[in-house]
Amino acid sequence: MENNAFYVALSLLLNLDTSLFQIVVLSLQVSLLAVVIAAMLGFPLGAAVALWRFPGRGGVIVVLNALMGLPPVVAGLMVYLLLSRAGPLGEWGLLFTPGAMIIAQVVLVLPILAALSRQKVEELLGEYREQFMSLGMSRGRMMPTLLWDARFALLTILLAGFGRASAEVGAVMMVGGNIDGVTRVMTTAIVLETGKGNLPLALGLGIVLLTLVMLINAGAYLVGELTRRRTG
Amino acid sequence: MNRMLNLVLAGITSFGLAFSAHAEDYITLASTTSTENSGLFDAILPKFEDATGIEVRVVAVGTGQAFEIARRGDADSLLVHDTAGEQRFVENGFASERADVMYNDFVLIGPADDPANIREAESAAEAFAAIAEAEAPFTSRGDDSGTNRAELRLWKSAGVEPDGDWYRELGSGMGPTLNTAAAMDAYVMSDRATWVAFGNPQNLTLLFEGDEVLFNQYGSLLLSEEKHPHLKHELARQWHNWLISKEGQQAIADFKVDGQQLFFPNAK
Numbered sequence: 121m122e123n124n125a126f127y128v129a130l131s132l133l134l135n136l137d138t139s140l141f142q143i144v145v146l147s148l149q150v151s152l153l154a155v156v157i158a159a160m161l162g163f164p165l166g167a168a169v170a171l172w173r174f175p176g177r178g179g180v181i182v183v184l185n186a187l188m189g190l191p192p193v194v195a196g197l198m199v200y201l202l203l204s205r206a207g208p209l210g211e212w213g214l215l216f217t218p219g220a221m222i223i224a225q226v227v228l229v230l231p232i233l234a235a236l237s238r239q240k241v242e243e244l245l246g247e248y249r250e251q252f253m254s255l256g257m258s259r260g261r262m263m264p265t266l267l268w269d270a271r272f273a274l275l276t277i278l279l280a281g282f283g284r285a286s287a288e289v290g291a292v293m294m295v296g297g298n299i300d301g302v303t304r305v306m307t308t309a310i311v312l313e314t315g316k317g318n319l320p321l322a323l324g325l326g327i328v329l330l331t332l333v334m335l336i337n338a339g340a341y342l343v344g345e346l347t348r349r350r351t352g
Numbered sequence: 353m354n355r356m357l358n359l360v361l362a363g364i365t366s367f368g369l370a371f372s373a374h375a376e377d378y379i380t381l382a383s384t385t386s387t388e389n390s391g392l393f394d395a396i397l398p399k400f401e402d403a404t405g406i407e408v409r410v411v412a413v414g415t416g417q418a419f420e421i422a423r424r425g426d427a428d429s430l431l432v433h434d435t436a437g438e439q440r441f442v443e444n445g446f447a448s449e450r451a452d453v454m455y456n457d458f459v460l461i462g463p464a465d466d467p468a469n470i471r472e473a474e475s476a477a478e479a480f481a482a483i484a485e486a487e488a489p490f491t492s493r494g495d496d497s498g499t500n501r502a503e504l505r506l507w508k509s510a511g512v513e514p515d516g517d518w519y520r521e522l523g524s525g526m527g528p529t530l531n532t533a534a535a536m537d538a539y540v541m542s543d544r545a546t547w548v549a550f551g552n553p554q555n556l557t558l559l560f561e562g563d564e565v566l567f568n569q570y571g572s573l574l575l576s577e578e579k580h581p582h583l584k585h586e587l588a589r590q591w592h593n594w595l596i597s598k599e600g601q602q603a604i605a606d607f608k609v610d611g612q613q614l615f616f617p618n619a620k
Contacts, residue, residue, distance in 0.1 A: 205425035205582065213582075215426050216380055216411060297380075297411035300394075315527025316389050317534075317552030 128324030133331075139301070140325075144332065147305040150218055150292070151285040154225035155233075159278055161226075162233030167267055169234070170241040171259045181238065187231035192224075196291030199224040203295065216297040221305070224291040229281040236277045240270045275344055279337055286333055306332075378407035379587045382427035384498060385525045386456075387570075388412035390545030390614055395607040400594055406587050414497030414525065422446065422573070425580035429588040430573040431595075433498040433543075438571045447573040453595050454604050454615045455569045458502060459547055460560035461530070462488075462539040470539070476563040480510035487518040489538035493529050494521030502568065503541045509565065530556070543568055545614040570615075572596070595619070 132140055169180055201207050203215040203223070214220045244266050252262055267274065289307035296303030298312060306329040313322035387393060388410060397408050411421065415432045422430045423446050431453065432438065441447045460470060460479055468486035473479035483490055484507075492514070493500040507514045520538065522529050526546040533540035534554040542550075547558065572592050577585050594600045596619035604617045 205580065207424075210425070216409065297409075297413075299380075299409045299411060302409055312389075314531065315385065315525050317527060317531060317550040319531075319552050 125320045125323035125327060128320045129327035129331075132324055132328055140328070142301065143304055143306060143309055144328070146218065146303075147286060147307075147329070148332070150221045150305060151225060151282060154222045154285050155229055155278060155282045157222070158226045158229040158233050158281060159274075162230045162281075163237050163267055163274060164263070165230075166234040166237030166239075167241045167263045169238045170245060171263060171266075181235075184231050184235040184238065188235055190228060190231065191290065192228055192288040193290035193294060195227045196224050196294035199227060199291065199295050215295060216299060216303060218296070218303060220295040221292045221303060224295045225285040225288070228288060228291060229285050232281050232284060233277055236280070237267075237270070237274060240273045240277070241266045244270055272344055272348060275340055279340055282336065283333065286329070377405055377587065378409055379428040379584050379591060380409045380411060380426070381429045381431060381591070382411050382413065382418040382421040383431040384415055384418060384433060385412050385527065386433070386499065386543040386546050387431065389525075389527055390543075390549045391609065392545065392604070392607050392615060396600070396603040399603045400591065400600070403594065403599065404590055406590060408591060414493075414495045415499075415501070416496035422575055425575075425583060428575070428584045429591055430575065431570060432573070433568050433570045434501055435569050435571060437498075437501070438573060441573065446576055446579060448576050449574040449592070450571050451592065451596050452619055453570045453572050454601075454617045454619075455567050456544050456615050457561065458499065458541050458566040458568055459544050459558050460539065461533065461542055461547060461556050462559045463537040463555050464557045466559055468539065470560050473560055476506055476560065476565050477510040479560045480506050481512055483539050484510070484512040484514065484518075487516065489518050489520065489536055490514070491520045491522055491529055491533040491536065491538045491540045493526065494523045495525070497525075498568070499526060499541065499543055506541070506565065545609075548609050548612055548614060569618075 166184075169177065169184070199220060200215070202209050203212065203220050204210055205215070214223070245262070248262075248266070257265075287307065289311055292303070292305055293308050293311065296305070296308065298304050298308040304312075306325060310322050310325045310329070313319075313325060383393075389412075393408075393410050397410075401407055411418075411427060413421065415434045415437065418427075418430060418432050419437065419441060421427050422441075430447070438447075438450050442450050460476070462468070462470065468482045468488040470479035470482050473482055492503060520532075520536070522532055524532070526542055527550065529540060530542060530546070530550050531552055532538070534552055534556050537555055540556075544561075572595050574585070574588060574592050575583055577583075601617035601619055604615050605613065607613070607615060
């Protein structure tokens with residue numbers, strides 16, 4: 121019984137072990153904050169690329185799409201070299217802190233949010249173009265309207281970004297260092313327990329992580345449905 | 353829109369609060385997976401923190417990566433197990449001081465039916481030669497860690513160039529390498545601490561131990577003040593001195609898993 125991962129997961133949740141609680145809270149803080157920052161940068165960026173025509177625009181779109189597949193350890197390595205004392209931003213002293221983990225996850229999530237929102241906004245722009253023309257709206261004025269009307273699609277895109285952030289391990293391991301009580305998150309704890317050969321505990325932690333992601337998705341779905349119904 | 357902004361601000365503030373609560377007096381220690389995975393740090397760090405009020409934040413990686421982290425000035429102190437590499441680190445000016453702290457030993461693990469018959473070996477070199485002779489599967493860390501470096505020295509002393517289908521370089525930490533060996537029924541060299549604390553042995557068992565060449569010396573290093581003036585040298589010195597003090601050495605000796613002592617203090 122004790123070797124059953126579901127039993128381990130359940131007892132982890134029921135006992136609300138304080139170190140597990142800390143790990144879960146840190147995981148959520150890091151990934152949610154990274155997604156919020158990435159959204160504040162990525163959605164306007166995506167919308168801007170959709171709205172404006174400029175030389176090299178095709179190149180920007182290809183790069184954004186390609187970066188959606190950026191391997192997390194490569195992102196981690198780049199942020200590590202940037203934040204290392206021997207690197208350009210070493211003065212900040214951010215390496216092996218949650219701040220470094222947020223930066224690495226922003227790097228991973230930003231291209232997803234920008235590339236997918238670019239596509240969605242461009243679709244909407246096709247539908248709305250004539251209306252905008254008749255109103256004589258500038259591109260800068262179109263942007264908030266388009267982003268607002270795309271909000272349900274953007275919510276799904278946001279969840280895709282959150283999924284990427286909360287699931288990755290390579291980047292946070294490298295820039296966070298998996299320090300107990302400081303930078304240990306769900307995924308790095310799973311790697312550690314697997315390394316110790318505590319496979320049921322590792323899988324139990326995995327089930328806890330999945331449950332959390334599922335709850336967040338269910339919450340987002342409900343919010344989406346309710347507002348959709350209210351606004352028709 | 354305003355509500356969202358408020359939410360974001362609240363999130364950032366609560367995040368800031370959560371982390372400002374941490375102690376200011378801390379050092380970052382680059383060390384090896386063997387010390388972390390065995391649970392040694394969980395046992396001795398609270399004692400050090402009680403004595404000095406200094407929190408030690410451990411980044412546990414392979415010895416090769418630990419050297420690299422210290423060389424770049426990203427850790428305040430270093431605790432690793434590669435004496436030759438440590439001495440070079442001091443000679444090259446990256447560290448100002450090195451001290452012996454403790455040792456544990458490496459053991460040879462393998463499938464219980466022992467196809468290369470290393471149980472009967474007289475020495476570690478003989479055991480390694482027997483594995484190569486039988487071309488029995490062997491999983492190597494292959495990650496330039498202290499254990500990996502020691503393993504390569506042992507192949508050399510056995511007069512064997514490990515090569516061929518039977519020799520698998522994994523590029524993983526000690527725990528993952530043991531997991532793989534368990535799944536492949538392969539031989540593997542592990543530090544005793546990680547092996548004893550390991551929870552997934554399946555068909556693996558300890559087959560060879562006790563040769564003096566398998567002793568695994570750990571050293572603590574103080575990093576160069578000249579090269580990295582920004583590091584917390586004063587706190588790092590307190591940690592270094594505590595490790596080799598009577599209290600520190602006692603704390604290491606007191607750490608046991610299943611009643612078995614895993615690290616033997618030997619500071620001079």
